[in-house]
Amino acid sequence: MPRPIRLESFLGNLPLFHGLGPDELARLASGTRKRSLRRNEVLFHEGEASTGVHAVVYGRIKLFNRGSDGRERVFDIVGPGRSFGEPVMFLEKPYIVSASALADSLVLHVDRETVFAELQRNPRFASHIIGTLAQRTEALVRELQDHAVGSGSQRFVAWLLRQAGTSAASGVAVVLLPAAKRVLAARLKVSAEHLSRILRELADHRLIVVRGREITIPDLERLRHWQADAS
Secondary structure: OOOOOOHHHHHHHOHHHOOOOHHHHHHHHHOEEEEEEOOOOEEEOOOOEOOEEEEEEEOOEEEEEEOOOOOEEEEEEEOOOOEEOHHHHHHOOEOOOEEEEOOOEEEEEEEHHHHHHHHHHOHHHHHHHHHHHHHHHHHHHHHHHHHHOOOHHHHHHHHHHHHHOOOOOOOOEEEEOOOOHHHHHHHHOOOHHHHHHHHHHHHHOOOOEEEOOEEEEOOHHHHHHHHHHHO
């Protein structure tokens, strides 16, 4: 069973609320509620009114919608320690995507009025929010550029490197695939069968080691060089 969490501590480690003091975090925690989700359970539907910001404690949340052809389009897979839903909350508009759990998950919901009250109370918090959202927008643009060009293999490797992070220039990294391979395939705009071929190809070149959903990158720098050479 997952350990109980202390709301103030968890909120303070989110990029959105990083740097806030104990009093500010206590006020945000007072407007926060927990929601447990079973796998495939819906958190919210596209078109529903936004009531706050969400953050994943454990599990994974899929953000998606369906095109006019009925096909599912995956926009993001949100893992532990990440928040989502801020833009529509600040714009006070309905959700433009739906959200559902890819695995049993615990999600926090920080009430919109609580966040807005803290913004009015603390101008530095408002400046921090603007900077955080600007960084996220920049990262999203880069990700969209990665998805718009290159082969399926290149898009998958770009995704792998983003998940691995930038804390180490080289060395070993481990990335966990979503529970359903088709979810990641949809996000990368390839079929599930194509994604399986990509995994085999990269494994044959010893760029990755696949053990179920766990992908080990033995040498991050070598994988980056492969990506650069393939571009």
